[in-house]
Amino acid sequence: MFNNSPLNKMREFIISRRLIKPKDKVLVALSGGPDSVFLLYALLALRNELKINIIAGHLNHCLRGAESNKDEIFAKTLAKKEGIKMISAKRDVAGYAKRKKLSIETAARELRREFLLKTADKYNCQKIATGHNLNDQAETVLMHIIRGSGLTGLKGIPAVNGKFIRPMLGISREEILEYLRVNKIAWREDSTNKSPDHTRNRIRLTLIPQLKKYNPQIIQSLSNLAESAGSDLDLVEQLAEQAFKQTAKIHKAKINIDLSLFNSYNKGLQRNVLRLAVLHLARQGVAPSFEAVENCIHLMAGRVGSRFEILPGIWCIIGYKTAEIAGAPASTAVNMGAAAKKLTIPGRTAFNSHLIRLKIIGSQILGKTLIRSADAVYYDWDRLKNRDLTVGKRQPGDAMVPFGSSHKKKTKEIFIEAKVPQAKRDSWPVVRCGSEIIWLAGLKRSNHAPVNKETKNILKLEFIK
Template structure:
């Protein structure tokens, strides 16, 4: 079967594409993404596809990386396709978030893909993972002791991200490039055994193929089986969640999920573990599951019918003789941080685009931009907006995207909150800042705070933080606009 026909079959059978779709293509310049671009371009007319090309220069490899950037831009121009190119220091981006450069680069790429997809009107995002990538990921997660979800490896589709090469092997991609006479760029780091994924690909898989010549095919079949069984268990978990989770307003309004102890412990161990994971993910503080060790610590508390456990990203579990509860403590300070007063308004995680927060009387819009005012213009505009905001108008800030630890969220103040107001050299207690601003005590807990994973980004309507401001070195910006949709809680 011709590779084009095989990819079309994958798109149809796995419901990846429909005629008339807009598709953002992640193009690194390597053979996989070049083949993907060529295949989708060949499908473009019959499928009536609108194609857009995105490339990120991670600034890892100096002149070589810039040559990759120019190659991708010229290839897009040759095909007559819109090109979105970015140059961002991924090493610094990752360091500021406590991530390794591989993880940080992946997060940033998908952030850019998502933003371009929204900018062009809700496109799908096509990336060039193929069957060999699926097998590599399976063995990486197997060696780390992953559960069924992890062993499901890379899915053919997740949200708006699609993988048209999912049923294609690496040798098939390379043969296609040769047959089509496609040029592509070589990233030397792909052959470096510094990275664990590369060691899996270069050393482990060739060794295993000595015992199973069809290792890629047989492992791919196993992944399909594991994925379908994991999906079934996820359906069972959701059904158990819907039946068991407590929905009393006073608990839910404070960002809590609660189970009756006897009902929770009546579930099979596999469902208990999955309910713990589901509760954690539904708190909205992380896109990643808890480690096995954390889950077992929670279940030990449940078994002993008492105690509390702090989990990553400011989530706390409390267990009593009759309840198992999950709730949010202060991000970054999960031990001993409690709200300054009983929370009346929940913490809300924000996404790119429009976010409606009716409980706050707000609409918050996040947009990524490549053009922005000068730092001086921004300071002047911020000062002018304060009076406008308190007369019911809008408030807008600009952030340096490389300094923001996404996701952003909106919350009330917490005991011990500190931030560095714009223009200050040191941090200040939020309580002292609000006193200096002559905010009445009864209104201080009702002021929205825009936060990232490291702390306060802005005191909405008053001041943004120095740490995330635009500078002359900014390469990409986030524009955050706040619009009051009714009387603000601050003015109530």
């Protein structure tokens, strides 16, 4: 069916990259377009040599009305003609995009990926083959350059990504179309591929023809760049993984990065460690922009208390010793949570992840030394007992008169002096007597009701972290 050239190119690409092993079952993503049709026929021609089983999958995106339905019918007919199993499904891509606030392209990619992975799992397929070709690689690299990318973007489309394989990355679109025509093989055309509304289409239809005037081999040159960048990136990623393990502590919904270690790294390593942290929390396949990463690195060099949205919904919050990468600013999460609580006397009261313990001590201990610390404070109980004692979070404009002072001090200043990370300040226990602060738990007590020789009953407060 094929002349040797493109088939041999694909065969050599598969073997040299070890994309497929004998006895693998391969799910072919069959859209009905020229690339996927070529992919199916090429794998069928190589099936016996590679010792593989083949099935096909088609997702109807329901975006082009009758055209989409005709694509599905075409794919099913082709699979039946070639005697292979076909699995198809329909998804409302436009509705999904609207609900998730995504572009149509991103929504289609997510739903297509989900369909292929679920189908592969259901039918025990070890590999999922897609029809990305040499031109797709060049277009992807150009898109990343235009949007602003580092080494990761120059890598382009990987030949292997988990179960996904791209056996046609060494074959140009022109070669594919020529062989389909010569062998009188039909395919479906997607009318949206000619629309100037999509960035990739404008790159393919306008930019690349202009670049060919300067370099007729621009497609191959960009593919070579991706190959070179990919090899370099493999080494960088190994180093970044090691650095990430040393620097980051992974929690359920956040990652803490040791700033002392992070700031000792080369800037290239910093960029990759930060990307790894964000990708642990972000939507599949979504990475921060170069500018966002650079802004974060700048803040992490010493802007304590600052915060930056590195991706929509992903924040970098700078503390004294660590930077927190989290799904939302910590203060936002806390503001939705713990309200003020009345303290139990005697007893324990929980606030966020802390405990405040209170007990009344008789005057018989007045002659003894009271062991005071930041976590244990004492008050004249009789001067406080007729007023409500509560624990809650700080409020805007909060201030107190610290013990031993005659002047008010803002709680913000006390937090800064104690080097409490900004991300923790809104969840810090603040003990009040009525409306007045008497203790920033574990940090500073006020001058309210100090114990003296006239004191008969002592209230002891302890901060249990």
